Amino acid sequence: MNPQTASASPSTASPSTVTNAPSAPLLDALATFTAAWGPSGREGAVRDAIIAWLAAHAPTVDIVRIDALGNLFTRVRAAGGAAAGAPAGAPADDRTAPSRPARILIAAHMDEIGVIATHVDATGFVRCSAVGGVPIADLVGCRVRFESGLEGVIDAEAIARKAAAGQTATLDMLYIDVGAPDRAACPVRVGDAAAYAGGLVWQDGGRRAMAHNMDNRAGCAALAEALRRAAAAPGAAEVWGVFTVQEEIGLRGARTAGFDVPCDVAIAVDITGAGDLPGAAPLALALGGGAAVKISDGGMISHRGVVGWLERLAADGHIPVQPEVLPGGTTDAAALQLTGAGVPAGAVSIPTRHAHRPGQVIDIGDLEAAAALLAATRIGPSGEAWYTPQD
Amino acid sequence: MSGRNVNDVESALPYGGDGLDWALLAALSDARGVSGDEGRVRDIVAAAVAPHVDELWTDAIGNLYARKRGERVAAVATTVRRGVGGPDAGANEPGSPAARSSEPAVPPLMVCAHLDEVGLMVVDVDGDGMARLAAVGGVLGAAVVGQRVRIGADGVVGVVGLPPAHATTDAVRARLPALEELRIDLGVTTRDAALALVQPGDGAVWDTATVDLGPTLLGKAMDDRAGCWALAMLLRSRYPMDIVGVFSVQEEAGTRGAGPAAHRLAPSAAFVLECGTTDDTPKDRDDTPVMRVGDGPAVTVMDSSMVADPRLVRHLVAAAESAAIRHQIRAPKGGGTDGGKIHLARRGVPTAVVSAPCRYLHGPQALVSKHDLAGMVALVRAALESWSPDIVAPIPFDRPGSPHSLNREVAP
Amino acid sequence: MTAAGDLSVDSIRFAALDGPTGAEGVVADALSAALAPFVDRVERDALGNVIAHRRARIGNATGAGVTTAFGPDVVAAPRLLIVAPLDEPSMIVARIDPGGFLRFRPIGPAAGVDVRAWLGQPVTVHGRRPLAGAIGTRPPHVLEAAVRDVTPDIDALFVDVGLGEADVRAAVAIGDAVTLRRPPERMAGGRLTGKAAAGGSLLAALVEIARRLAETPHPCDIVLAGAAQGAFGHRGAAAFGASLAADSTDAARTVAVVLGAASAGQRGVDSTIALGAGPTIVRGPNVHPRVQQALVGAAKRHEIPHQLEAAPGMTRTAASVLQVAGAGIACAVVQLPARYGGTAVETVAEVDVSRLARLVAAFAAGLDGEIVAALQPALIAVGSTAADDRAAGRVTS
Known part of the structure; x- marks a missing residue:
């Protein structure tokens, strides 16, 4: 969707009606990042959009490097830290050195789920595999978009669907119709990926927003905005913002990113589920309830000290938060926690309805709260003993 | 799909394939080595590559490493010894920069194939002397029932029985048994007699001898002895830069050996040589064959364990095209390889996979094409000979419009 | 002894x-x-x-x-x-329901968990102070015959700590751990159970x-x-x-x-x-x-x-x-x-x-x-020169 349209729309909502009024750059980040195409392993356009946004809104954030997998490393130095010269590479592991600023790593994954072409049949229909946790049975009728902008619609073989009546659709029944008359004329090649088609839509007078890839462009927007605020007023801690690749297919980018940045605390920012839906499973998360501070999910248990620290930062900054105990699924923090000898890790989440579906809905106040809480981490965990590596 | 049979390929193998050591591949496929019990296979590989490489060593999990020095450093006299420890990647490996301090610290290229095969394990013995079994790796009951197997270090013969047809009902015959329902008959009738032959934990594999069909080979463990064989063939040549061939263990038990190997070596890039499944036999849906036997070595774009580094994919495809090597793109279906662990080692390793297409994988009779295998050796050799460190240079981000997108199309 | x-x-x-x-x-x-x-x-x-x-x-x-x-x-x-x-093996409080009933999940992957092991078990909720409680089950009298023999879904289970909702909310937070409360005991035969x-x-x-x-x-x-x-x-x-x-x-x-x-x-x-x-x-x-x-x-x-x-x-x-x-x-x-x-x-x-x-x-x-x-198997001896290298006219070590 056109980013101009997207960023212009919220102005129709009166700022006074919006609690935790978001900043204009945050809304611009959400609009431009959701407009970028990037299924797992194909995140280049999202990375470009983030680099461009940082250049426009936060030029003092160091862009440090892009690693072998495609992770983007950025940094905000601590107040009074070394003058920003040529951005250096990865920091040395100096965690036992005395009197140095705490190093906070915040990761947001850039990729989104999708499908990837495995075959074009003689009549021009495309067969596919899943990229990440797409709800295969519910793909029927979904529109998908390839990198070139080509769009198609997914359907299931009628005969196979009938034969499997009562069962859920499986991948081998599905095909993508891109309007090609035959194999030779089909522009899709084996190995081409596609993501949900869609765009950013504002709801409830600008207080809520829906997009096909809030997971995790909302988290990218929150992190980019947090870096902007941190760079404008540096704190005692050095903040590394890492925009990671391939989270949806196994936290792969975070694994190598965490190895590269020896940090004192690692935090992921990602979307999470919401329990305020008809017939939802027990999940105490509601849209508009604030940013979620993760206690546990299907892949990790947050460090108790990190949870307490984030809750204290939220209380001090009057930032609304809610606790998160997510029954399944996980995020980059699970990989970051196990880097080196183990790192105190936690996560800040944005409650999201209909995750991994074509219309993912968030509350803008929760997004603003996530950005504010992440920005507050630049204060650092000084005065708390739990993050200090023991000898 | 094409109606062409793999046996129709021309009699003379391309890319000098007639000069390759096909007997070695047969010996490798016939050797018994389920995951965790790769010693016999490792010994064959070590003997085959020892005359051709500069260093050869193993590690705690059983991986075999074979270093082939680059042309630029091969003339430097070295003393092979176990190096000293240090904080850097691979610093204590023989021939590492720490052990050869006069040489530049250029990380090697890693080329990896796995030693192990899927199979069975004896898990217990019943009172009547029948051995209970479990799968090592992905093995179905259908692949075991009615098969003869060889067990343990001594290759004890056993059979997995199947009642005579006249003694069973239609309902029984219509169902494929699960592994846990099956037993291995060792020919003895008491637990003690059975325990004199086998122990819980002994590996077992199909009793299959490789058959050379001319253009193709039929054997039990082409996955991944074909890759090991190709790597052994490649190690006969010298390349511009250091290569470490890694013959990894326990791929079939969860790609376990390659991760520690990549952690040790911290290579600048890695190529994985696999033997991958095809779905190119007759079926009623116009769906992907994944790969086709006879269509040449396959380059992976994405599988369930890894997104292949697009720069390496482009390099492989370009190498194949410039050397006129028939090749194919593997359809991104499920299945993973050692690459899944290698590419996540340390700071990340650019990694690609080249597969030999194989029919009837994870069964007692797997079929591969010599044409494809010769092409695989030729393709990887061409890719190594034309290697440049610039291929995996850091992705720039500071020039607007610079070609840093990894989204470059990879067209076959 | x-x-x-x-x-x-x-x-x-x-x-x-x-x-x-x-x-x-x-x-x-x-x-x-x-x-x-x-x-x-x-x-x-x-x-x-x-x-x-x-x-x-x-x-x-x-x-x-x-x-x-x-x-x-x-x-x-x-x-x-x-x-x-x-x-x-332990559980975590996921939600506090009206009436003070605690909904919970296993800590770690739910796949492979046997819910039967929790039915009717005494537990400790590790709240602000440890609270004794039990995983409640409905009596057979009120169950339809068809569901009596069916293992309930994990989401249907709850912990009852015997307090009113306000007291529960004061003592328990989302994220608190729950463990089985069955301390060890010695049995005949030299067995230890718990x-x-x-x-x-x-x-x-x-x-x-x-x-x-x-x-x-x-x-x-x-x-x-x-x-x-x-x-x-x-x-x-x-x-x-x-x-x-x-x-x-x-x-x-x-x-x-x-x-x-x-x-x-x-x-x-x-x-x-x-x-x-x-x-x-x-x-x-x-x-x-x-x-x-x-x-x-x-x-x-x-x-x-x-x-x-x-x-x-x-x-x-x-x-x-x-x-x-x-x-x-x-x-x-x-x-x-x-x-x-x-x-x-x-x-x-x-x-x-x-x-x-x-x-x-x-x-x-x-x-x-x-x-x-x-x-750690030692280095394996290698040939000092390679015949193929010589044949190819390449440098050898």
Whole structure:
């Protein structure tokens, strides 16, 4: 969707009606990042959009490097830290050195789920595999978009669907119709990926927003905005913002990113589920309830000290938060926690309805709260003993 | 799909394939080595590559490493010894920069194939002397029932029985048994007699001898002895830069050996040589064959364990095209390889996979094409000979419009 | 003989503690205190692991002179890592419902959890203060016949702590841990039963191993680890394993013996592994065959009853992550036979606990550089020149 349209729309909502009024750059980040195409392993356009946004809104954030997998490393130095010269590479592991600023790593994954072409049949229909946790049975009728902008619609073989009546659709029944008359004329090649088609839509007078890839462009927007605020007023801690690749297919980018940045605390920012839906499973998360501070999910248990620290930062900054105990699924923090000898890790989440579906809905106040809480981490965990590596 | 049979390929193998050591591949496929019990296979590989490489060593999990020095450093006299420890990647490996301090610290290229095969394990013995079994790796009951197997270090013969047809009902015959329902008959009738032959934990594999069909080979463990064989063939040549061939263990038990190997070596890039499944036999849906036997070595774009580094994919495809090597793109279906662990080692390793297409994988009779295998050796050799460190240079981000997108199309 | 057998620490001491996954502090404290007299230092890391170090001792020397395995320039003893889990299967409060009913989830993956083990169980909710409660079940009178025999869904279960909603909300927060409340008890036949009978016994064995090693020379450095989050992908062991094996030389001098619980034969489990027949020594791809053989050798030399256990895939122990941590660690797995594992009535034979401790301590005392060197196959001789290289006219070394 056109980013101009997207960023212009919220102005129709009166700022006074919006609690935790978001900043204009945050809304611009959400609009431009959701407009970028990037299924797992194909995140280049999202990375470009983030680099461009940082250049426009936060030029003092160091862009440090892009690693072998495609992770983007950025940094905000601590107040009074070394003058920003040529951005250096990865920091040395100096965690036992005395009197140095705490190093906070915040990761947001850039990729989104999708499908990837495995075959074009003689009549021009495309067969596919899943990229990440797409709800295969519910793909029927979904529109998908390839990198070139080509769009198609997914359907299931009628005969196979009938034969499997009562069962859920499986991948081998599905095909993508891109309007090609035959194999030779089909522009899709084996190995081409596609993501949900869609765009950013504002709801409830600008207080809520829906997009096909809030997971995790909302988290990218929150992190980019947090870096902007941190760079404008540096704190005692050095903040590394890492925009990671391939989270949806196994936290792969975070694994190598965490190895590269020896940090004192690692935090992921990602979307999470919401329990305020008809017939939802027990999940105490509601849209508009604030940013979620993760206690546990299907892949990790947050460090108790990190949870307490984030809750204290939220209380001090009057930032609304809610606790998160997510029954399944996980995020980059699970990989970051196990880097080196183990790192105190936690996560800040944005409650999201209909995750991994074509219309993912968030509350803008929760997004603003996530950005504010992440920005507050630049204060650092000084005065708390739990993050200090023991000898 | 094409109606062409793999046996129709021309009699003379391309890319000098007639000069390759096909007997070695047969010996490798016939050797018994389920995951965790790769010693016999490792010994064959070590003997085959020892005359051709500069260093050869193993590690705690059983991986075999074979270093082939680059042309630029091969003339430097070295003393092979176990190096000293240090904080850097691979610093204590023989021939590492720490052990050869006069040489530049250029990380090697890693080329990896796995030693192990899927199979069975004896898990217990019943009172009547029948051995209970479990799968090592992905093995179905259908692949075991009615098969003869060889067990343990001594290759004890056993059979997995199947009642005579006249003694069973239609309902029984219509169902494929699960592994846990099956037993291995060792020919003895008491637990003690059975325990004199086998122990819980002994590996077992199909009793299959490789058959050379001319253009193709039929054997039990082409996955991944074909890759090991190709790597052994490649190690006969010298390349511009250091290569470490890694013959990894326990791929079939969860790609376990390659991760520690990549952690040790911290290579600048890695190529994985696999033997991958095809779905190119007759079926009623116009769906992907994944790969086709006879269509040449396959380059992976994405599988369930890894997104292949697009720069390496482009390099492989370009190498194949410039050397006129028939090749194919593997359809991104499920299945993973050692690459899944290698590419996540340390700071990340650019990694690609080249597969030999194989029919009837994870069964007692797997079929591969010599044409494809010769092409695989030729393709990887061409890719190594034309290697440049610039291929995996850091992705720039500071020039607007610079070609840093990894989204470059990879067209076959 | 006393109920505790010949262990220096009674298994009951650890089995009585609550160590929910991710909040193992109480157990970690107890283990640290129990190990401290026998080791040089005890550490705690970011994941909550307990890691105790004891340097090699030969007469009055510490480590020097026992190496040859790691190259001519390296003076370092081999290192033996002995690992037991700190935590027990546990749950976490996910939501507080009207009426003060607590909805919960298992900590760690829900797949493979047997909900039947929780029905009607007494539990402890680790809130602001520990609260006793029970997992409620509906009586048969009110159940439709069709659902009486159906295991309820995990989302249908709740904990009742017997307080009003306001009191519950004051005392319990989302994210609080829940553990089974079934402290250990001794049964006839030398059996110990309770919600953490096996895990507690393994920690007692770990302390006993340390005590025995404090009384005997041992040529290897010893690291005794209580691993956090054993029920959650062995995340604790993954962290310290990656740290211990980050460097290839450190990895090469390290051997791990991982302690776990084996499923013994019982109703519903068709296995020849028996309670009271000694610890099991595991064979399979997850263990290094020579370490496994050395353990069998130690068992035979010291006439310690033991059983062989086959593991065709990965074991359910920390060896699954330690073997491939960093540059890789040679692992062995020694298990305590247990019945009804992971339930409130987990049962072990105490005689197996002391045998397990004796076995591992005997193995540790006999582990020297020579054995560890043998675990690291040496360099293989290579041809000095390659015929194919010569034929190709290329440079050879």
